[in-house]
Amino acid sequence: MKRIRQLKQLGVKAIEFTGEKRAFNLSVLGKGQVGIVVVVYTKTGRAALKIRRVDADRKEMKHEAEMLATANRLGIGPHLLDKKEDFLLMELVSGLLLPDWVKQARGKGARNRIRSVLRDILEQCYVLDHAGLDHGELSHAPKHIIIDARHNSHIVDFETASIARRTTNVTSICQYLFISSQLARTLEYRLGEIDDLRLVTVLRQYKHEPTRQNFDKIIRTCNLASSAQ
Numbered sequence: 001m002k003r004i005r006q007l008k009q010l011g012v013k014a015i016e017f018t019g020e021k022r023a024f025n026l027s028v029l030g031k032g033q034v035g036i037v038v039v040v041y042t043k044t045g046r047a048a049l050k051i052r053r054v055d056a057d058r059k060e061m062k063h064e065a066e067m068l069a070t071a072n073r074l075g076i077g078p079h080l081l082d083k084k085e086d087f088l089l090m091e092l093v094s095g096l097l098l099p100d101w102v103k104q105a106r107g108k109g110a111r112n113r114i115r116s117v118l119r120d121i122l123e124q125c126y127v128l129d130h131a132g133l134d135h136g137e138l139s140h141a142p143k144h145i146i147i148d149a150r151h152n153s154h155i156v157d158f159e160t161a162s163i164a165r166r167t168t169n170v171t172s173i174c175q176y177l178f179i180s181s182q183l184a185r186t187l188e189y190r191l192g193e194i195d196d197l198r199l200v201t202v203l204r205q206y207k208h209e210p211t212r213q214n215f216d217k218i219i220r221t222c223n224l225a226s227s228a229q
């Protein structure tokens with residue numbers, strides 16, 4: 001009854017079980033260690049609802065709500081619409097996970113679109129770094145970045161985010177995008193080879209001194225500068 005009361009307070013009218021993940025033999029948008037994400041209907045339309053798992057390692061969703069609200073103030077992440085002890089109500093971001101989007105990017109201008117999206121992702125990570133908010137999951141990010149129909153990138157899932165530890169958003173996402181993942185090999189094929197040793201060097205420089213100048217070196221090393229278009 002407690003959770004039903006919270007759902008009523010959030011204005012949830014119905015739940016739509018759709019998505020590529022499975023939980024309790026039902027289709028859902030996402031599933032993690034802390035929560036399950038489903039589509040819901042409210043009086044203002046469709047939204048995403050994160051439900052705290054009963055076996056989660058936390059008793060409420062307050063921390064994630066605070067981290068997402070902080071990201072929102074920076075213009076990053078799905079908009080937090082409301083929160084309760086066991087739920088987060090958020091903007092529903094529709095699109096493809098980054099690896100799937102890259103695979104489907106075809107036709108005239110595809111290479112430039114990919115470069116533009118990757119540059120935007122790195123820019124968001126730079127903003128997070130300078131705000132002191134570490135996402136915490138971007139070194140293995142295939143399910144944490146969604147690209148919508150307008151080719152806008154959205155960093156999602158701030159459940160392990162923190163403002164108490166050193167930020168590693170830029171270095172983590174570069175590790176994932178260009179060095180250690182299957183997507184890195186795909187991007188090398190689609191965009192051309194980059195100098196891994198040079199990238200490691202400039203990432204170390206940025207880690208030691210996270211200035212805009214050192215960030216721009218990363219952008220150039222990854223062939224993502226605007227002049228590369």
